[in-house]
Amino acid sequence: MIISLKPDASDHEKEKLFEQLHLLEHNCFYTGIYGQQSLVLSKSLNADELKAISASPAILKITPVNKEYKLASRTWKDSPTTFSVKGQCIGGKAINIIAGPCSVENESQIFQTAEYLHKLGIKFIRGGAYKPRTSPYSFQGLGKEGLRLIRKAADEFDLRVVTEVIDSSLIDEIYEYADILQVGSRNMQNFFFLKQLGKIDKPILLKRGMASKVEEWLNAAEYILSEGNGKIILCERGIKTFDNSMRNTMDIGAIPLVKHLSHLPVFADPSHGTGRRNMVGPMALAAIAAGADGIMIEIHPNPEKALSDGTQSLYLEQFKDLVEKMDKLAALSGRLTDNQVKIVTTQKTELCVE
Amino acid sequence: MIISLKPDASDHEKEKLFEQLHLLEHNCFYTGIYGQQSLVLSKSLNADELKAISASPAILKITPVNKEYKLASRTWKDSPTTFSVKGQCIGGKAINIIAGPCSVENESQIFQTAEYLHKLGIKFIRGGAYKPRTSPYSFQGLGKEGLRLIRKAADEFDLRVVTEVIDSSLIDEIYEYADILQVGSRNMQNFFFLKQLGKIDKPILLKRGMASKVEEWLNAAEYILSEGNGKIILCERGIKTFDNSMRNTMDIGAIPLVKHLSHLPVFADPSHGTGRRNMVGPMALAAIAAGADGIMIEIHPNPEKALSDGTQSLYLEQFKDLVEKMDKLAALSGRLTDNQVKIVTTQKTELCVE
Amino acid sequence: MIISLKPDASDHEKEKLFEQLHLLEHNCFYTGIYGQQSLVLSKSLNADELKAISASPAILKITPVNKEYKLASRTWKDSPTTFSVKGQCIGGKAINIIAGPCSVENESQIFQTAEYLHKLGIKFIRGGAYKPRTSPYSFQGLGKEGLRLIRKAADEFDLRVVTEVIDSSLIDEIYEYADILQVGSRNMQNFFFLKQLGKIDKPILLKRGMASKVEEWLNAAEYILSEGNGKIILCERGIKTFDNSMRNTMDIGAIPLVKHLSHLPVFADPSHGTGRRNMVGPMALAAIAAGADGIMIEIHPNPEKALSDGTQSLYLEQFKDLVEKMDKLAALSGRLTDNQVKIVTTQKTELCVE
């Protein structure tokens, strides 16, 4: 149950309400999000309680939400959430495209990639500086130097940086360099970490855990929302199943399901979802056809030499072809992709409401 | 390894070859398929054996296939397999649409559905007469009466019948009424049954087992192929995973993967794949975007009253809207859907090579 | 809901009851099982209906069962089901041991195995004559000749034969040679087939489907029960999960769960459950510790030469050691294993109530 407060409620009115809820032994969580002050109750008020509470002049409306997640639900907020990242709208009419290498490897690699993206009109670059690798003996990323390089390349080619933060002790460092902070699958239920990400003001791209149900994923988003950060992108990236034909089984069905349950934008990562270069294109298109708001793809100027994820990285030319197909597909459902928004700068603001 | 025989090889030449292979202790399976006589060897000939065998005048060519399945592989046959069902081509340029109720319930229901499909230009109707139900106390289908009804409706409205055969003892009965015999998920590895289906001359729609890897699925097709029936449609219908948000997890990635590994046409069944009416549309479109050759959908004139699968059956009007969207999406990749082929009758034969 | 009928209810009384239920539009399934005539209703009677029906003099008692499966539930029958197979009790105090090769390969192999089992006091031999193999090009079993051989060996060494029936068309043939008919994982939801097995009077060993929930498994048993065959052994044999470290993931937890939900005996097959010879022993012991009523194990006089499943078959000596360990473990919970029952012949009948 969510109690939305009036913007002009006085401190006295609010305090009295809290007191009332406290006397009724309701745990109540205060959040300011999407310009709205709210009290989240983990269990619903019963009829008598509801009657008593409703009288409070601090209350705008009371919304019962019969899911474990509350603020992430469409029951509470039905309009799609959109937000702007340096003038580029996420979750709006445009289908956002994020591309780049698995890891930042060196200056030449990341600049070559950035320049190519810029030419295609792409607005977001990805690249890992701290890499979660199965073995401690695999390449672990360039660390801070990687962050510096991708930031520099992005600044030169008007790109926004998406990069992963793999531990709470690194949040400050990543925050300094990134425009969007990615939370990887392995950290999706690292709740203490999520709470800290809820306190910052930059968007979080929250990948789905490899074995997380859709509801658990939305509960993870709820951790971030409940701390006040409403700029969340959910990203489907494949789940673990009995079938090991590919690196993961991409759960395309989760895309329309999450769109149905939540107001948050949903992206898809067909590179990790499949782990095979020749499957990335078909699955990117499938994700868009299913309603995805954005696509994240691994590309590399020289996949054979990649220090990680080479077999799932697209060649630059291949990516260009795919972008053309995505453009056409987006148009079918009255959308467009980032690269098509590039010229009409003035439209940008219309597309996005923060 | 597959040894393709010359069409004009003499019986003597062939017998001599068999004898040679037998002496080398190679199990060798003879199959006539796609107008080609072949010998399948479960393990490959070594270099010496290969040299000795190659000399046989009966041999057209020898194809090493490093998969457990042989005849189903693209290594052996790279061109997509197409075949015609009463003049309608499967696996060709057209994306085939099969629709109809989960179960045939009564004359009015199936005729109303058939008439609607006919108006939309759809060419295939589905409907179960023998239903595999989890509980013995659930509706088990009308049996033979159901077959009679769907056949009658199909004949009246120029439709082809797709219906499930759930046991080997029913093959003869279903054969009489159906144009395409469906094998359900629960029977996908009922190998004895598959062999019998390999001996008939009607197409088999082979649904993927709920817990079958892509390779196991292709091996199941191999059982049918190895007995001489090459008219197989593979149909993805969702797999079982830890996530029970929906009835099944639809493995859209299996579609491009199977297209990559095999020459057989691949369909998708988003109704069973999701189990939710509002997810069927997005997943049908996702399947087409990923390269599916056909879509099978459950529809019902009155889903609320359906005796089975009501919650996943589309309303007729809803189906109509979806067909329009599928038309547009098919066009994007230079394809069309069955209903668009209807007027240009002469094109049909061009599309399909049997 | 299950309506148990009085043994001495008159035909007239019964007919009147049927009529009443029919008028109330209740589907009602008649079954004679465990010496009790019963009517199973797929949905429960409401209070008014219950009142009306209760008056019938044909009724012994009415049991509400809030599970999809009814006759398989402990709600209906709380006492463990036991039955005798040629004097050997299943589901009683003794933990039954079934052992033998994956496939019957030749006379020497099966006789050598049978003799060894006999010496250890084992009472059940397994061996496949019709084998469900992933590839059509793998060894498919000796067929009828295999049945003949295992029967002959069993008869010579006082063993009971457990062998798989893979298709409904083979039931008559298997029935002739087997003492217990095994239904494999791939056929667990072949409902038409299950119904036919419900009509015979020999025990059915029903393996759990690779992707079947416990409830689906009990529903499969219900198909057999509802047709009148109450002699069912449930056999856990591993399920498919994301972890492919072993052939399957053995779901030991399903053993106590099924014992809790159902009165039917539960066995375990650690050979298929693990697929690795050195894991069979620990998992057989784990199954017994968890409450299994029997163990089925693959053994082979010469595993290296086995035509199928060699890597998971125990050497004969290894099996002997394991039997000793199982003996001790069984004793801990006040049970014993078949081989320990051998001398005290008279006890047998006490152990088993048919």
Add this chain to the structure above:
Amino acid sequence: MIISLKPDASDHEKEKLFEQLHLLEHNCFYTGIYGQQSLVLSKSLNADELKAISASPAILKITPVNKEYKLASRTWKDSPTTFSVKGQCIGGKAINIIAGPCSVENESQIFQTAEYLHKLGIKFIRGGAYKPRTSPYSFQGLGKEGLRLIRKAADEFDLRVVTEVIDSSLIDEIYEYADILQVGSRNMQNFFFLKQLGKIDKPILLKRGMASKVEEWLNAAEYILSEGNGKIILCERGIKTFDNSMRNTMDIGAIPLVKHLSHLPVFADPSHGTGRRNMVGPMALAAIAAGADGIMIEIHPNPEKALSDGTQSLYLEQFKDLVEKMDKLAALSGRLTDNQVKIVTTQKTELCVE
């Protein structure tokens, strides 16, 4: 490949060896563990390289390990790893028992539990102070106050404290209060965090990730080992599968498999593995029968009032009965449980080699 160094190798000799490896472009990771200095190479030396390197006087022996994990493998270290926690040996002859509530809730609850454990002779108490909960609105644990309480109770009743550390920022705090630091399933692949735990000198109980293959689990342990902490307990706690009959599917087979692959002690947690009070006992026994070195169980003086995990917590009396059964089962394989070691204090040191 692991290069073990001689204890008395000079700095000069070692430096020269590093240099040689560096020139050959081998990544080489230095670790001091189990009293042995080692160099781990992520890829193996080829024959020429091996010959060149072998000449180094710093080398004791070179062990090829054909797994991704190296130090965790039995190939490198075949003898079981044992270590003492305040005089109590882990991984030795005794099967260790850890018990306690899911969360520390208040002084009375944790003292009542501790006292009961002490009376039974149990040596380890568990209890969470920081809880990873699916929803942000669920009880998150008492935090530092919880740590203080469990420490106090443990000290009073001669118990060792096992408690979870859920984020790298909390390591120092937990280290102060705990004797064994638990890493939860959701953090098993939080590699940055694992590395930090590899730098401390207290044992780590590493729960298996809900969707982690055995090999991934051992790789996670490798992260800790590679930083120098060899005191690791692996704990199986159930995985996610399609079957949601219970909270998780307990992978008992992983226990003998890990024992086979690794020298590290393996525990089992049947409470999370099943999520049902009446399944905890059978699964604890199954785990021991399968070879587990320890059992971790949730108990509560008043499960109905528990703030978390009440339905899977044993009543104290129930736990006592289970301990008796575990005692008998341990004895079968020549082991004993912690509570049986209590009197013979002098034996303790014999059991454990640090």
